[in-house]
Amino acid sequence: MADKARYFLEQSIPELEKFEGKRQVACRYETNLALRKKRVQRLGLKGRSYTGSRKIFFILDRATRKFHGDIGLWMQYIDFAKKEKASKVLLKVFASALKLHPMKTELWIYAACHAMEENGDMTEARSFMQRGLRFNKGSKQLWLEYSKLELVYIAKIITRRRLLGIDQQEELPSNKTNDEDEEMIELPAITGEELNHEGSEEDKLENSPLNSLEDNPAFNGAILFAVFDLAIKEIPNDIEFIFAFFNSFAWFTGLPCQRKLLAH
Numbered sequence: 001m002a003d004k005a006r007y008f009l010e011q012s013i014p015e016l017e018k019f020e021g022k023r024q025v026a027c028r029y030e031t032n033l034a035l036r037k038k039r040v041q042r043l044g045l046k047g048r049s050y051t052g053s054r055k056i057f058f059i060l061d062r063a064t065r066k067f068h069g070d071i072g073l074w075m076q077y078i079d080f081a082k083k084e085k086a087s088k089v090l091l092k093v094f095a096s097a098l099k100l101h102p103m104k105t106e107l108w109i110y111a112a113c114h115a116m117e118e119n120g121d122m123t124e125a126r127s128f129m130q131r132g133l134r135f136n137k138g139s140k141q142l143w144l145e146y147s148k149l150e151l152v153y154i155a156k157i158i159t160r161r162r163l164l165g166i167d168q169q170e171e172l173p174s175n176k177t178n179d180e181d182e183e184m185i186e187l188p189a190i191t192g193e194e195l196n197h198e199g200s201e202e203d204k205l206e207n208s209p210l211n212s213l214e215d216n217p218a219f220n221g222a223i224l225f226a227v228f229d230l231a232i233k234e235i236p237n238d239i240e241f242i243f244a245f246f247n248s249f250a251w252f253t254g255l256p257c258q259r260k261l262l263a264h
Helices: 002-011 014-018 022-043 051-066 071-083 087-100 105-117 122-135 140-164 201-207 222-234 239-251 258-262
Strands: none
Touching: 051 071, 051 087, 071 087, 071 105, 087 105, 105 122, 105 140, 122 140, 140 222, 140 239, 222 239, 222 258, 239 258
16 A cells, blocks of 8 residues: 555655645646646747646546535535636536535535536426435425425526527427436426436426426426425425525516515
């Protein structure tokens, strides 16, 4: 084991000897990389060197393996992978972090938001939220953030449809599958068949006629009803928790399903 550790240290750069602590090392290299990029831009040089990035990834990978209980370090790793647009690395980091820390709700929320906002994949975002709730059914924060994620998604679809000026188009096809993720929680009246259509759900919601959208659980509030009902079942008799849901529903004005949500 000592020989292996010595080998990895020798493979790094000499500056490693000047620092004590994993965070200082990662931050120092990230700073050096940023300065290097600015210098290249100032000199008008073309091309890009990945040497600095690779070293930082190497350090962060070794650090999270050794100090896997440090959530702050995992977040540094995730943020750097996002900054470098290293999608494959980011997926592996999320997977490793969530496997080691399934009770850390902030990681599930971060992964879900990234899936929707950066990848445009709401199905994946729901998967993160539902798997997170499998481990943290008593987390008020996770339940509320799940509902907000659905609200933001509906609002985004409505905004895009209005910008595109969509009226009546071809009806949304129904391609259903019976595959279910064993790690997902069960949402009443909502099944994987309604969510796992072929192609992009977002594209279909953007381009479907309004009458078909009224039957879509992602648009008509059915998923939100299910999330709310299951949340208060898991966390009963908590008035403040219930009010927090309705405050979120009231905040998103202009949603077709808002009136039904507030009257639920």
